[in-house]
Amino acid sequence: MLTEPTLEKLKSLHLYVMANTWVAQRTDPAIAELDFDGRFALLVDAEHIARDNTRIGRLLREAKLRIPSACLEDIDYAPKRELDRAQIRQLSSGRWIADHANVLITGMTGVGKSYLACALAHQACRAGFRALYRRVPRLLEELALAHADGTYTRLLGRLAKIDVLVLDDWGLAPLKDQERRGLLEVFEDRHGLRSTVITSQIPVGKWHDHLGDPTIADAVLDRIVHNAHRLTLKGPSRRKGKETTET
Structure with missing residues (x-):
């Protein structure tokens, strides 16, 4: 008797998934065997999962990842890559984001630096x-x-304000003075407050030379290197296959 008015009230509260789940429950004999608390818990779970998925979808769209499908679960641990499973497992926990630490990913072109950076960002959005x-x-x-x-x-x-800023292709060209100062401003605002993921073909030890100005280089590296997890990817180029697929 009260079905229609209740459905309308649920929809007016924007509880659309809960309303649809309730309708589905009424036609499922197995659900009828559950007590009120059990059925109500299923309704709440359905609404919660739907809202969580919507939030994650919005965060991923806003992230504008170069490889949106990248995820840590699909990383290839082939021996030639020399990837440390324990280190990736540690990063997957997201603790580095809570600690406002950075991640520096280096390696030759095509070894999967962008994929790994996007996978870390994807994991951050899921969290x-x-x-x-x-x-x-x-x-x-x-x-x-x-x-x-x-x-x-x-x-x-x-x-x-971005929790995880991914900066891909660091060091492709010499920097102008204004560009160096701009990067310093970005890192100064984020230092100790947010996390940054940087990928580069240049080893971290040569970043000081790339930045050019010794004073600015010291300031920039002080803000991004000392509180950072470092990953060096090795092995052959992976661009012979599909760029959006890690395995």
């Missing part, structure tokens, strides 16, 4: 953190444009 992917050349362009149109401070503010 409820905000992530954002940018290739360093693209980020530098955005910073330069923001300088020109007066939105520089606003852009820095947005970047500072």
